[in-house]
Amino acid sequence: MAITIRELEIGDFQKGFLETLDHMSKTDLSAEEAIVVWRVRCMAGVRTLVAVIDGKVVGTASLILEQKYIHKGGMIGHIEDVAVHPDHNGKGVGSELIRHLNQLATDLRCYKVILSCFQDLVPFYSRLGFRAHDIGMRFDCPKRGDSRIVTPD
Numbered sequence: 001m002a003i004t005i006r007e008l009e010i011g012d013f014q015k016g017f018l019e020t021l022d023h024m025s026k027t028d029l030s031a032e033e034a035i036v037v038w039r040v041r042c043m044a045g046v047r048t049l050v051a052v053i054d055g056k057v058v059g060t061a062s063l064i065l066e067q068k069y070i071h072k073g074g075m076i077g078h079i080e081d082v083a084v085h086p087d088h089n090g091k092g093v094g095s096e097l098i099r100h101l102n103q104l105a106t107d108l109r110c111y112k113v114i115l116s117c118f119q120d121l122v123p124f125y126s127r128l129g130f131r132a133h134d135i136g137m138r139f140d141c142p143k144r145g146d147s148r149i150v151t152p153d
């Protein structure tokens with residue numbers, strides 16, 4: 001079973017990308033709406049990888065880059081939106097995606113990569129070289145308007 005890891009392409013919206021992401025959290029977007037989001041993310045420099053098996057997208061993970069003031073203006077990477085289609089769990093797809101993002105972050109001269117996860121995934125990420133670092137906190141913003149896709153002004 002050959003797994004190809006590459007950057008997300010426009011055709012992937014018809015090849016199972018949204019269905020794969022839905023298994024992490026429902027996107028509630030049509031392919032057309034998701035393509036608008038993809039373009040905004042590309043302009044913002046977000047790197048989204050997909051794992052492809054037999055022409056179908058079966059996994060995805062993204063790297064968001066952030067330039068810091070600290071560490072002499074150093075760069076860090078945030079890993080987000082890691083999802084593997086349940087039909088392909090346990091085949092190494094998730095691990096391969098994270099390895100590629102860690103390599104990408106290293107190539108882009110990030111000094112660290114961080115992510116948030118639930119406790120049950122600590123062993124998964126530990127095997128990939130991560131260590132528990134701090135406690136994730138979350139603030140749920142009050143709803144503003146009912147715009148379905150929020151794009152930058």
Ligand SMILES: CC(C)(COP(=O)(O)OP(=O)(O)OC[C@H]1O[C@@H](n2cnc3c(N)ncnc32)[C@H](O)[C@@H]1OP(=O)(O)O)[C@@H](O)C(=O)NCCC(=O)NCCS
Pocket residue numbers: 023024082083084085088089090091092093094095096116117118120121123124
């Ligand atoms: C977590 C996830 C990305 C792993 O992808 P994957 O391709 O199945 O992972 P791999 O095959 O590379 O590694 C499998 C190992 O991950 C661990 N693992 C995967 N999901 C796990 C879970 N929910 N709880 C605990 N361990 C888990 C297991 O140890 C497993 O090892 P095993 O095969 O010996 O049991 C995938 O299960 C997924 O998409 N989950 C739903 C979305 C999610 O939680 N995303 C992560 C947000 S931080």
